[in-house]
Amino acid sequence: MGGEENRQFVKSNFQGSPLDSNYISPNLVDPSKTIIHVQDxxxxxxxxxxxxxxxxxxxxxxxxxxxxxxxxxxxxxxxxxxxxxxxxxxxxxxxxxxxxxxxxxxxxxxxxxxxxxxxxxxxxxxxxxxxxxxxxxxxxxxxxxxxxxxxxxxxxxxxxxxxxxxxxxxxxxxxxxxxxxxxxxxxxxxxxxxxxxxxxxxxxxxxxxxxxxxxxxxxxxxxxxxxxxxxxxxxxxxxFNSDVVENHFCQERGLHNGNLTHPNYYTYCATVNAVILGQTSISRGRKSNAGLSVAKPYKFYVDNKNNKRINRDR
Incomplete structure (x- = not known):
């Protein structure tokens, strides 16, 4: 990780300073488990x-x-x-x-x-x-x-x-x-x-x-x-690094209109599922997804309407 946005995300998982908890916070999905926040x-x-x-x-x-x-x-x-x-x-x-x-x-x-x-x-x-x-x-x-x-x-x-x-x-x-x-x-x-x-x-x-x-x-x-x-x-x-996560993000961003794309919520849903269904980290010398069990895509649910993108060229 890196950048101010990532630091703010880490801080949002703690009541006080992350250092006081050695950067270990409860899992928001399952509080019985913990998450360790580590910079690259x-x-x-x-x-x-x-x-x-x-x-x-x-x-x-x-x-x-x-x-x-x-x-x-x-x-x-x-x-x-x-x-x-x-x-x-x-x-x-x-x-x-x-x-x-x-x-x-x-x-x-x-x-x-x-x-x-x-x-x-x-x-x-x-x-x-x-x-x-x-x-x-x-x-x-x-x-x-x-x-x-x-x-x-x-x-x-x-x-x-x-x-x-x-x-x-x-x-x-x-x-x-x-x-x-x-x-x-x-x-x-x-x-x-x-x-x-x-x-x-x-x-x-x-x-x-x-x-x-x-x-x-x-x-x-x-x-x-x-x-x-x-x-x-x-x-x-x-x-011990963030290469796997960064590679995943690069694949998501590179699927549509090049790496300068800034996807909204719905385009992100499509790209992340496309990466999961079509890619593998194991090289088999043939089709990457041949002979593998079918991956289950993420399901996304949003109650609120997606905000329209602002055209800043005007």
Missing amino acids: FSHDVKKLRNSVMSSGHEKGQHTRLLTYEGKEITWEHFKNAVLWDRDVNSRPIYYRISDTHLAPNKAEKMRNHLAEDMLNKEMLHLMEVYQSCLPDGSHLESTIAFLTQTSTLIAIFRDRRPVTSMTDDRLEALKSVHQWFTNWRYRVKSDESVVQGKRAKLLPSTECLDDLDSLVLGFLAVCEKHLSSFPGSHVVPAR
Whole structure:
């Protein structure tokens, strides 16, 4: 998930703050069961990368100045490390980084790998080597601390090894990452030496940090619930994402008039049933629906009349 509409939907399932309930709410259809609300991992990584990209001193270009324990975390640190690597080393330490990573356009900012490449363990290693080669690299300490957390997050959620027990070391590492960001937010918010209106500029956006809370706490809750309900089962972190839902939405939107279609209620009913009846996630090397049991379409009931679409071209 992502976007303000999705956040409002999550909040609508709780009486107070979702964080107070660890993003776990009763099922509105069956209150005896619970629903865990989790933001998508790739969405969170892009938000963290974008927060760093907006951190700096240039007016008009940078809107934040991320600061941890009195030292800055800026996009300039990342650029300088990459340019130093290119200029000094005949065989770059981190060869994968391109100019697109350093200055992505609006479309490229949506590419998952461009964000992950800038916040993973390889970038952490490059930043540490770059720091050691400077006469005084103390200004990079907070950037390295930040990369230590993001690289751990990426390594866990790209790990294909299954989680089979709540004693898995990766779950403890996730808790540590979450605690680091929580402590950072608390320290900045309670720092009376900074004007209250400027404190938010020293952190990633509130939405970004809330989404990170949802991701980590939600994943931990899913592991606990799934492993306790189904002994002997497992959860694979690398497969924990919203790709299935997004693919379903893309198929719905692409059925009529291209992907720019904004369907109303009735066209949505038709497309969602068409996807259910005609598609399958299993490739059989022939007709996708051949030999399969017939899917049951959704039944939609609405008492009120559908609102007419407003023609905004007038």
